[in-house]
Amino acid sequence: MARLLVEDGLFAGTDPPVLAGSRCSSCATVAFPATSRCPGCAETMVSRIPLPTRGTVWTWTDQRFAPKPPYQSPAEGFAPFVVGYVDLGPVLVESRLTGPVAIGDEVDLRLLDLDHGITGFGFQRVEL
Numbered sequence: 001m002a003r004l005l006v007e008d009g010l011f012a013g014t015d016p017p018v019l020a021g022s023r024c025s026s027c028a029t030v031a032f033p034a035t036s037r038c039p040g041c042a043e044t045m046v047s048r049i050p051l052p053t054r055g056t057v058w059t060w061t062d063q064r065f066a067p068k069p070p071y072q073s074p075a076e077g078f079a080p081f082v083v084g085y086v087d088l089g090p091v092l093v094e095s096r097l098t099g100p101v102a103i104g105d106e107v108d109l110r111l112l113d114l115d116h117g118i119t120g121f122g123f124q125r126v127e128l
């Protein structure tokens with residue numbers, strides 16, 4: 001069954017999940033989500049690249065109130081969740097984090113069943 005992705009362009013693939021970024025042909029800046037213009041130098045020669053699927057927690061926080069739309073609270077009501085930045089090497093990715101994490105933890109990419117039948121992504125701590 002095809003998944004309803006939160007945004008098709010975020011993914012280079014879903015089985016296994018891989019996020020898509022962009023790399024500038026001029027200055028090699030990597031961006032996520034992928035862009036058509038380099039955020040570093042405004043070059044338009046950028047290419048889509050698959051991003052590493054494993055990284056480390058750069059920082060995190062608890063989201064304790066419902067974000068503004070387009071976020072939709074689940075039918076049973078908003079529940080706090082953890083968000084953070086994951087350092088994938090060439091780029092920091094803002095993401096949900098599932099389960100307990102600490103700064104510096106190694107995490108890997110997972111598909112995440114969001115509410116309303118939508119699939120997003122998150123990172124989960126790698127059990128070493």
Ligand SMILES: [Zn+2]
Nearest residue numbers: 024027038041
């Ligand atoms: Zn650039």
